[in-house]
Amino acid sequence: MQQKHLPLTKLRRSLNGDSLDVREKEELKDFVNLLDNVCSCFAPHERLTSARYLLIDCVCRKYELEE
Structure with a gap:
């Protein structure tokens, strides 16, 4: 469960905008x-x-x- 929490948190933070630059897309x-x-x-x-x-x-x- 802990392994899932960090990527979920970071993924949700990354989804705030509609468009992503190249760096943000790679991070996502x-x-x-x-x-x-x-x-x-x-x-x-x-x-x-x-x-x-x-x-x-x-x-x-x-x-x-x-x-």
């Missing part, structure tokens, strides 16, 4: 990757409400990050 990508490493996968019926979907999949799509 690092936070997403950290979170991706500690988040578990969910069953299909749970996926759309999971933190993984909201903070990894949606963020990658919005900011055009590679997953």
Whole structure:
């Protein structure tokens, strides 16, 4: 749980604006990757409400990050 807290906090702070410069985008990508490493996968019926979907999949799509 502690491993998840730091990337979540940093990720949420990074999402304050709509556009990101190159440095911010790289930092966001690092936070997403950290979170991706500690988040578990969910069953299909749970996926759309999971933190993984909201903070990894949606963020990658919005900011055009590679997953």
